[in-house]
Structure formats: structure tokens, C-alpha cells
Amino acid sequence: MRIVLLGAPGSGKGTQAENIVARYGITHVSTGDLLRAEVAAGTELGKKAKAIMDAGGLVSDEIVLGMIEERMNKGLSAGFLLDGFPRTLAQAEALDAMLAKLEKPLDCTLFFDVDFDEITKRLLSRGRADDNEDTIRKRLAVYEEQTAPLISYYEGTGKLKTVKGVGSVDEISQRIFDVLDAHR
Numbered sequence: 001m002r003i004v005l006l007g008a009p010g011s012g013k014g015t016q017a018e019n020i021v022a023r024y025g026i027t028h029v030s031t032g033d034l035l036r037a038e039v040a041a042g043t044e045l046g047k048k049a050k051a052i053m054d055a056g057g058l059v060s061d062e063i064v065l066g067m068i069e070e071r072m073n074k075g076l077s078a079g080f081l082l083d084g085f086p087r088t089l090a091q092a093e094a095l096d097a098m099l100a101k102l103e104k105p106l107d108c109t110l111f112f113d114v115d116f117d118e119i120t121k122r123l124l125s126r127g128r129a130d131d132n133e134d135t136i137r138k139r140l141a142v143y144e145e146q147t148a149p150l151i152s153y154y155e156g157t158g159k160l161k162t163v164k165g166v167g168s169v170d171e172i173s174q175r176i177f178d179v180l181d182a183h184r
């Protein structure tokens with residue numbers, strides 16, 4: 001199973017990813033986690049990424065695509081869940097090209113539908129370095145401008161499934177499992 005999770009920052013991608021990979025035994029690839037690992041290790045890439053992430057921007061397509069390619073080359077078991085990637089049209093097109101070459105097209109893109117008031121509440125109570133009010137506002141604006149267009153991009157492929165992302169974590173997981181079980 002090859003899945004993309006699409007949604008605004010704080011829509012629950014990372015939270016639900018854990019439950020999805022546990023159920024279907026697929027590999028979890030989170031560009032946010034990969035970037036935070038680079039920051040924690042103090043690499044050159046991490047230093048560049050940290051300033052951008054703390055300001056609520058998107059790390060460059062070049063850096064993110066390089067990380068994804070490196071991760072894909074390590075092998076991806078029975079399938080994969082891409083969490084937080086792609087986030088721009090250029091990333092989505094590059095992903096399609098990569099997967100076409102591997103003859104492993106996506107099965108499904110899950111879009112988590114959550115309104116911005118709920119997201120702001122969640123992120124303020126999480127309190128990560130990039131979760132203050134100014135940064136959240138910036139991240140949501142960047143999302144609207146650069147990531148939200150991917151909803152119609154994936155609608156055009158016929159593979160978009162929208163999941164209401166409000167409710168308890170378990171309720172939302174069940175909605176996701178209902179969609180994904182129909183794909184197995």
C-alpha cells in the first residue's frame with residue numbers, strides 16, 4: 001500500500017501516521033521528522049532547515065527531494081506512508097516521476113479536513129519550537145498558498161479521499177481504516 005497524507009500543519013498527520021503504519025505494516029516517512037533529526041544532529045542541512053522551520057516557512061524543494069530520494073533508495077518494504085510530503089506542486093510532480101520510474105504508483109492520498117481554529121488550538125497546546133502564534137499564522141498562510149492546491153491536483157488523479165479530521169484520535173483512525181481497507 002502506497003499512501004500520501006495531506007493536510008494543514010497540525011491536522012493530525014503525524015498522530016494518525018503511527019496508527020496507520022502499525023495496522024498495515026508499511027514504512028512511515030515523515031519529512032518533518034527527517035528534518036528535525038538533521039536539526040538535532042547539527043548537520044549543515046539541519047542548520048539551514050532550522051531557521052526556515054522556526055519561521056514557519058517551507059524548506060526548499062531541492063533539500064526535501066534530496067532527502068526523499070535518499071530514503072527511497074534505502075528500500076521501502078511492503079509499502080509506504082508519506083507524511084507531510086509532498087507540500088508543493090513541484091514536490092508532487094517530482095514524486096510522481098520518481099514513482100513512475102519505480103513502477104510503484106500511489107494507491108491513495110488521504111486529505112485531513114480540519115478548520116484553522118481547531119488547528120491553532122492544537123498547535124498552541126503542543127508547544128513545539130515552531131508552535132507560537134506568529135509562526136502558526138505564517139504556516140497556515142504558506143499551507144493555503146503552496147500546499148492546498150495539491151487537493152485539486154490529487155482530485156484530478158481520482159485518488160483523493162477526504163477524511164474529517166475532527167473527533168477523538170481513535171475515531172479518526174477508524175474513518176481512515178474504513179477508507180484504506182476498501183483499497184486492500
Ligand code: B4P
Pocket residue numbers: 007008009010011012013014015016031032033035052053056057058059060064083084085086087091122123125126130139165166167168169172
Ligand atoms: P511537520 O512535521 O510535517 O508537522 P505538522 O504539519 O506541524 O504536524 P502534523 O499534521 O503532523 O500534526 P500532528 O499529528 O503532530 O512539519 C514541520 C515543519 O517541517 C514544516 O512547517 C516545514 O517547515 C518543514 N517541512 C516538513 N515537510 C516539508 C516538506 N515536504 N517541504 C518543505 N518543508 C517541510 O498534530 C498536531 C497536534 O495536534 C499534536 O499536539 C497532537 O497531539 C494534536 N492532535 C492530533 N490529533 C488530534 C485530535 N484528533 N484531537 C485533538 N488534538 C489532536
